[in-house]
Amino acid sequence: MIYEVPETVDSAVALLSGATGSARILAGGTDLLVQMKSGVVEPDLVVDIKRIDGMKSIAQEDGGWRIGAAVSGAEMGEHQALCAAWPGVVEAMELIGSTQVQGRATLAGNLCNASPAADSVPAMVAAGAVVRVAGPDGVRDIPVEEIPVKPGKTSLGKGEFVTSVFLPARPVNSGDAYLRFIPRTEMDIAVVGCGVSLTLDEAGTCTAARVGLGAVAATVLVVEDAAAALIGSKADDTALDKMAAAVSAACKPIDDKRGTVAFRTHVAGVLAKRAAKIALARAQG
Amino acid sequence: MPLDDQTPGQKPGEARQFKVVGTRPLRPDGIDKVTGRARFGADMSAPGMLIGRVLRSPHAHARIRSIDASKAEALEGVKAVVTRADFGAGDDDVADILDNCMAGEKALYDGHAVAAVAATSAAIARKALKLIDVDYETLPHVVDVDAAMKPDAPVLHEGLSDETVPDGVSQNVVHRVEFGHGDVEAGFAKADKVLERSFKTAATHQGYIEPHACLATMGTDGIADLWVCTQGHYMVRNTCAAILGIDQGKLRVTASEIGGGFGGKTTVFLEPVALALSRKANRPVKMTMTREEVLRATGPTSSTSIDVKIGMNKDGKITAASADLRYQGGAYQGSPADMGSMTAFAPYDLENVKTVGWDVVTNRPKAAAYRAPGAPMAAFAVESVVDELAKGFGLDPLDVRLKNAAREGTKSSYGPTFPAIGLEATLQAAKDHPHWKAPLGPNQGRGVACGFWFNFGGDTCVSLNITPDGTVTLSEGNPDIGGSRASMSMMAAEELGIPYDQVRTVIADTGALGQNEVTDGSRVTFAVGLATIKAARNAKKVLCERAAMVWGIDPEAVEWADGCARPAGDNAGKFPPMSLKEIAAIASNTGGPVAGHFEVNAEGAGVSFATHMVDTEVDPETGAVKVVRYTVFQDAGKAVHPAYVEGQFQGGAVQGIGWALNEEYIYGEDGRLQNPGFLDYRIPVASDLPMIDTVILEIPNPGHPYGVRGVGETSIVPPLAAIANSVSEAAGVRMTDLPMSPPKVLAAIQNG
Structure with missing residues (x-):
């Protein structure tokens, strides 16, 4: 195994493009190192991107926030302006692993591990996050939901890697929230995860909404029917019930050791409603 | 020379006044373990x-x-x-x-x-x-206990069943046991209500x-x-x-x-x-x-399938009780079905009782012992039925247990007649505790349950050596899992009348001592403690002889008190006391090094009882269970180091919480284990738990010089039942299948 620590995006892309065997990106390493230790992956090349300029920064851009690919959950949690703007995304990120893991784990890594149960991804989907990808053909920006294609697999091509995640500018009277269900209180994988982001007008009517759903299908889902149930409503109980029903209807889960189809489908609706109420309260200030 | 079981000045029957035992000194392995200096297996x-x-x-x-x-x-x-x-x-x-x-x-x-x-x-x-x-x-394979018993089940070993196994069941049934007395059918006929329920528990791992x-x-x-x-x-x-x-x-x-x-x-x-x-x-x-x-x-515990039938009168008196307990012990014979059958009704004074246990093999790893092997599952089944009957009659579940409680003189369900035991004391302490009266919030329930464990003694050797500078080294042959080095040092210090920090206890290798039984059966503080006290007494005898030699008096005229040899009375002559250090310093000139040792197959391990009380809160929309409050009441005989005793009470409760709520071996259709890791084999994490409150009761064990009973295992016996009783109340539906994981609780609520 070859370990490389490039200092520019271009040299990282060159290394990845020129790799003859399997290549993996190392940022926080909280997925990669565990997989290597257990023998699940045996990469020929590991490219550590932490020393590349911008990978460790959280920067304001066009009223939104650009989060470098090597920024840890702990750094996000300590960034007051980011927490104020996108509390749902930050709380989703902070649910991952232990305190120790939080010191290393990254938003981009959680996304590129491509687990359908990744906590930060439904929250990023709800937030309308845009991912910047560098590669042999230059840089491109793509919606977050287009990165994972199936469990463990992303849409990134050879030589490509995620350099940052962009959370857009927030309209006034907006709020987001993420909730997950786990059998324990921490150190667990989501059985269901749900992110909700919404915007209200002066009268308290919902003008925009996005709902992201995790662990109930092969990839994180964007539930447009659920968003539609909120838009135009005051997010009252009737609208929330309609949204919960849309969320449950969108679920395509499996029976496995972590939960049953019936359980996941039901709890997805419950969580969506609870998350929407938190997002609503945040939007109302 | 007064070196018998009495302390000088102590009258027979009077509680001994301890100086070291009952205090909470620092643990001797603490620094090593927090600094990483301790050497573990790897x-x-x-x-x-x-x-x-x-x-x-x-x-x-x-x-x-x-x-x-x-x-x-x-x-x-x-x-x-x-x-x-x-x-x-x-x-x-x-x-x-x-x-x-x-x-x-x-x-x-x-x-x-x-x-x-x-x-x-x-x-x-x-x-x-x-x-x-x-x-x-x-x-073809089989992993479920009931499936493995069916006549057409895949057979692991041909011809393994012994003569106790009746016709008509699979050869996977290795052995059948039966315990009890009286006439259960006659007893059921006299009951105001007879309730019969079936229970299942999943295999769980010790999770070390x-x-x-x-x-x-x-x-x-x-x-x-x-x-x-x-x-x-x-x-x-x-x-x-x-x-x-x-x-x-x-x-x-x-x-x-x-x-x-x-x-x-x-x-x-x-x-x-x-x-x-x-x-x-x-x-x-x-x-x-x-x-x-x-x-x-390695060896998880058995998964089980248990039927319990209890007859009760309106006043709460149990008229008869029976249980059929089926334990799969993995690929080889030796599941703890026998101990499950013996412990199932041990907390109760019953006229008519019968238990039948079945030892069954399946295509799973061979079960190993797990803290009170076999007992928690049996207690879960029995205590659930007692609880349901009590609540059905509108009776206080603690009163019902007190009404039927085993006490001194009770002929136990497994045969022996109990000597002095502490079950009633734990029930009374539970009833008097503020927890029992505390108000419950919405979606909360409170459960109680009792548990019993035998405790063991067994082969034990201790060697106590006095160094030339008068410090004491104690060699024992039992790995220290629950604080035994501290307890042994304390008992040696108590007996010798010297400070705790003057004794260092080490775990000797197999070349240094005779045969020692495993650290199991909650035996170490009892049996090794007994041997430590006797070894110290043997050393004191030598110390007194040396002082007698120096003073030129009869060894019988010397007694040991407060860390010194002293003339036993005025007739013995007037000499200033000689401390252990002083005698150690002249040991070489008075006959050689001073030591005491003791070897025994220790008998008289006192049985132990506990009552647990737990409040849980159930989320009716997700089936998630939160443990809100937990109190353990247990008889320790005599708590040598109370902090360790509390730790044992808390540890048992916590392992029980895991077993009750989320831990389980999950097998796929292919018979392969699907969750071989701590991510999906869910032991509780710290944030899942409330503070586990403890109440130590001390009903002395007559079989130990200081009254010690083992405490390590009893604490895991009641939790499965106590939590199930609590969750059943909170959810409004009786839970009979462990673990009570969220999908199961939600389905039970939705199905009423």
Whole structure:
């Protein structure tokens, strides 16, 4: 195994493009190192991107926030302006692993591990996050939901890697929230995860909404029917019930050791409603 | 000379006044453990050491047609490969243990060892495993206890059933036991209500943090040494010697610090394999398990299926009780169905009682002991029915238990008549505790349950040596899992009348002491404590003799009090007291070094009872259960180090919470374990738990000089039932299937 620590995006892309065997990106390493230790992956090349300029920064851009690919959950949690703007995304990120893991784990890594149960991804989907990808053909920006294609697999091509995640500018009277269900209180994988982001007008009517759903299908889902149930409503109980029903209807889960189809489908609706109420309260200030 | 069981000045029957026992000194292993200086099983190394790894069956049940290891043996760096062919027939009484350590004709469960390699690095060893070619003929498998009992179930072992097993069940049923007295049918006929319920519990693992690890060296001269993480290195020595066909005296075993055992380290897995590899390679071999190996291939407890029937009158009096308890113990005989059957109704004074237990084999790893083996599941079933009947009559569940409680003179459901016991005291303490009266919030419920454990004694040796400067070293042969070094030092200090910090207790290797039973059965503080006290008394006798020699008086005229030899009375003569340090300083000139030792098969371990009280809150929309408040009431006889006793109470409750709510072995249709890791085998994390409050009761055990009873195991007996009773109340539906994981609780609520 070859370990490389490039200092520019271009040299990282060159290394990845020129790799003859399997290549993996190392940022926080909280997925990669565990997989290597257990023998699940045996990469020929590991490219550590932490020393590349911008990978460790959280920067304001066009009223939104650009989060470098090597920024840890702990750094996000300590960034007051980011927490104020996108509390749902930050709380989703902070649910991952232990305190120790939080010191290393990254938003981009959680996304590129491509687990359908990744906590930060439904929250990023709800937030309308845009991912910047560098590669042999230059840089491109793509919606977050287009990165994972199936469990463990992303849409990134050879030589490509995620350099940052962009959370857009927030309209006034907006709020987001993420909730997950786990059998324990921490150190667990989501059985269901749900992110909700919404915007209200002066009268308290919902003008925009996005709902992201995790662990109930092969990839994180964007539930447009659920968003539609909120838009135009005051997010009252009737609208929330309609949204919960849309969320449950969108679920395509499996029976496995972590939960049953019936359980996941039901709890997805419950969580969506609870998350929407938190997002609503945040939007109302 | 007054060196009997009484303290000088203590009147018979009067409670002894202790100076050291009952205090809370710092634990002697604390600094080592927080600084990383403590040496656990994997911390041992030797020059030229090889790394051993095990190849494990991917099949739940398969005939091993052949094993071709030639490619692995040819790999550079590989120094030895062993399969079952490298072991002799071995003694009959270790045949199952050997077969579990290294499969013979058949692989009997997913994870069963089929070969092992020793190589110069872990990477080479892993690579070598992939080069071993095993030709399997897969066979139908069975992992569920009820399915395994059916006449047409796949059979693991032909002809294993003994004469106790009736016709009409599978040969997987190895043994049937029955306990009880009276006429249960007549008793049921007299009851105002008879309730019959069926229960299921999942297999759970002890969940010790430290995986199994050892370092073995065995030379061509047949002399062997083994360093190992175990609950009993004497057991390891005897078992490995029998498996390898060597004399016990040729194998010296040293126990490392131990990162938890809870019963799971009372047998061997890697140790005979490491010795066999070392013998073949003529090099030291170190082996450590991964967590996946620990879960797939060591010994979880039984999963069970239990039917309980109890008749009760409107006033809460139980008229009759019976239970049918089916325990699968994995691939070999020896599930704790017998102990489950004996403990099921032990808390109650019953006129008519009958329990039947079934020991069943399945394609799972062989069950090992787990903290009060067999008892928690039986208590779960029985205490659930007692609770439902009590609540059905509108009676206070604690009152109902008090009304039927076993007490001194009760003929127990398993035979013996109880001496002084503490069950009523725990129930009364529970009733008087503020927890019992505290208001409950929405979606909350409160449950109580009782539990019983026998406690054991067994073979024990202690050697107490006094150094020339008058400090004391105590050698015992039981790995310290629950604070026994502190307790032994305290009891020795108490007896000798010296400060706690003047005694250092060490765990001696198998060359240093005679046979010692494993650290199990909650026996150590009782049995090793008893031997420690007796060894100290023997040392005091020598100390008094030395003082008598100096004073020129009769040894009978010297007594030991407050750390000094003193003339026993005015007639003995007037001499200033001689301290232990003073006598130690002149030991060489008065006959040689001073020591005391004691060897015993300790009897008189007092039985132990506990009552647990727990509040839970159920989320009616998700089925999630939160433990809100928990209080343990248990009889300790005499708490030598109360902080450790509280720790044992809390630890048992916490393991019980895991067992009740989320822990389970999950098998796929293919018979393979689906959750061999701590991510999906869910033991509780700290944030899942409230503070576990404890109330220590002290009803002295007449079988121990200070009244000590074992406390380690009883604390895991009541929690499954107490939590089930609490959750059932909070959810509004009776829960009879463990674990009460969120999908199950939600389904129960939705189905009413």
